[in-house]
Amino acid sequence: MPCPRLAARAVILHQDRLLLVNAWPGEKSDLWCAPGGGVERGRSLTENLAREVHEETGLRVAVGVPCLINEFHDPRGKFHQVEIFFRAEITGGELSDAWRDPEGIVHKRRFFARAEAEGLNLKPSSLPAIAWSGGVYYDPLEPILR
Numbered sequence: 001m002p003c004p005r006l007a008a009r010a011v012i013l014h015q016d017r018l019l020l021v022n023a024w025p026g027e028k029s030d031l032w033c034a035p036g037g038g039v040e041r042g043r044s045l046t047e048n049l050a051r052e053v054h055e056e057t058g059l060r061v062a063v064g065v066p067c068l069i070n071e072f073h074d075p076r077g078k079f080h081q082v083e084i085f086f087r088a089e090i091t092g093g094e095l096s097d098a099w100r101d102p103e104g105i106v107h108k109r110r111f112f113a114r115a116e117a118e119g120l121n122l123k124p125s126s127l128p129a130i131a132w133s134g135g136v137y138y139d140p141l142e143p144i145l146r
Contacts (some may be wrong), residue, residue: 007083048062114128
C-alpha cells in the first residue's frame with residue numbers, strides 16, 4: 001500500500017479576502033481550494049509552499065505558522081493525501097488573468113470575501129471558518145470528490 005501523499009497549502013487573507021484557486025485542468029469543476037500542492041523530496045514544507053503559490057498565482061509569499069491539517073482519500077482506490085495548511089502573507093506580485101500555471105492545472109485564481117467563500121464548492125469546507133479565526137484545526141479523513 002503506498003504512503004499518503006503530502007501537500008502544503010496557503011491560507012492567504014489580503015484586505016479581508018481569502019485567496020482561492022480552481023485547480024481542475026480543463027475547467028471541469030467548480031471546486032475551489034487554497035493554493036499549494038505536493039511536496040517535493042529534499043525541500044522543506046515552507047519552501048515547497050512558496051514555490052507552489054508562485055507557480056499557481058504569480059505571488060510571492062512569506063509562509064507563517066500552520067493552521068490546519070486536512071486529509072482525504074479515495075475509498076475505492078489507493079489515493080490518500082495529507083495537507084498541511086499554513087498562514088501566509090503576500091510579499092510581492094499581483095494577481096493577473098494573464099498568469100499561467102506552468103503545470104496547466106490552476107486556471108482561475110481570485111480573492112473572495114468571507115460570505116462569498118462560504119457559498120463556494122470548496123475543499124475543505126471548513127476553510128472560511130479557519131481562515132478568519134486564529135486557531136489550529138484538524139479535518140479528519142474525508143472521501144475525495146470526483
